[in-house]
Amino acid sequence: NAGVTQTPKFQVLKTGQSMTLQCAQDMNHEYMSWYRQDPGMGLRLIHYSVGAGITDQGEVPNGYNVSRSTTEDFPLRLLSAAPSQTSVYFCASRSTGYNQPQHFGDGTRLSIL
Amino acid sequence: AQTVTQSQPEMSVQEAETVTLSCTYDTSESDYYLFWYKQPPSRQMILVIRQEAYKQQNATENRFSVNFQKAAKSFSLKISDSQLGDAAMYFCASRADNDMRFGAGTRLTVKP
Numbered sequence: 001n002a003g004v005t006q007t008p009k010f011q012v013l014k015t016g017q018s019m020t021l022q023c024a025q026d027m028n029h030e031y032m033s034w035y036r037q038d039p040g041m042g043l044r045l046i047h048y049s050v051g052a053g054i055t056d057q058g059e060v061p062n063g064y065n066v067s068r069s070t071t072e073d074f075p076l077r078l079l080s081a082a083p084s085q086t087s088v089y090f091c092a093s094r095s096t097g098y099n100q101p102q103h104f105g106d107g108t109r110l111s112i113l
Numbered sequence: 114a115q116t117v118t119q120s121q122p123e124m125s126v127q128e129a130e131t132v133t134l135s136c137t138y139d140t141s142e143s144d145y146y147l148f149w150y151k152q153p154p155s156r157q158m159i160l161v162i163r164q165e166a167y168k169q170q171n172a173t174e175n176r177f178s179v180n181f182q183k184a185a186k187s188f189s190l191k192i193s194d195s196q197l198g199d200a201a202m203y204f205c206a207s208r209a210d211n212d213m214r215f216g217a218g219t220r221l222t223v224k225p
C-alpha cells in the first residue's frame with residue numbers, strides 16, 4: 001500500500017538553486033495537490049491538478065511551477081529557491097467528488113539557506 | 114475565498130476525559146465540506162472525521178464526533194475517552210470546489 005509517495009524527505013538548498021519535489025500516487029486519483037506548512041499557519045494550497053494536462057493555482061502559487069503529464073505523478077518545481085520557501089511540503093491526492101478525503105504523503109522538509 | 118479559524122493554539126486533557134476543539138469557518142459557497150485532520154509528531158496527516166455541509170446530522174467516528182452549527186459556521190471536534198495516542202496537532206479544514214483551506218491548528222496534549 002504505497003499511497004502517496006514524496007521524495008526526498010529532507011533537502012537543504014542554497015538561495016537561487018532549483019529543485020523538483022517528486023510526488024507519485026498509485027490509487028488512480030484524478031485530483032492531486034501541493035501544500036506548504038509553515039509554523040502557526042496550517043497548510044496552504046500551492047497548486048492543484050484535476051487530471052493529466054490540467055493544473056491550476058491555489059492560494060500561494062508564486063515561486064512554484066507544476067505540470068501533470070501522467071495521472072500518477074505531480075512534481076513541484078522551485079526554479080530559484082528563496083529563504084521564504086523554507087517549509088514542509090505535502091502532496092495529496094483524492095478521487096473525484098468533493099466529499100472524498102485527501103490522502104497525504106509524508107511530507108518533504110525543505111530548508112533554503 | 115474561504116477562511117478557517119482555530120482559536121485554541123493549545124489544549125490539554127486528562128486521559129479518559131473529554132475535550133472539545135473549536136473551529137469556525139467562513140465561506141460564500143453553498144456546497145462545501147468540512148474536515149478534521151490529526152497530525153502526530155510523525156508529520157503524517159490523518160483524516161479524523163468529515164462532514165458534508167448539506168447534512169444536518171453531526172458526523173461520528175468512534176470516539177470522535179463533531180458539533181456542526183451551520184448558521185453559526187462552527188465545526189467543533191469532540192474527543193471522548195481521550196487516549197495518550199490522541200496527542201497531536203489537529204487541523205480543521207473547509208473545502209469548496211477545488212479550494213481547500215486549513216486552520217492554524219490546535220496542539221492537543223493528553224496527560225496520563
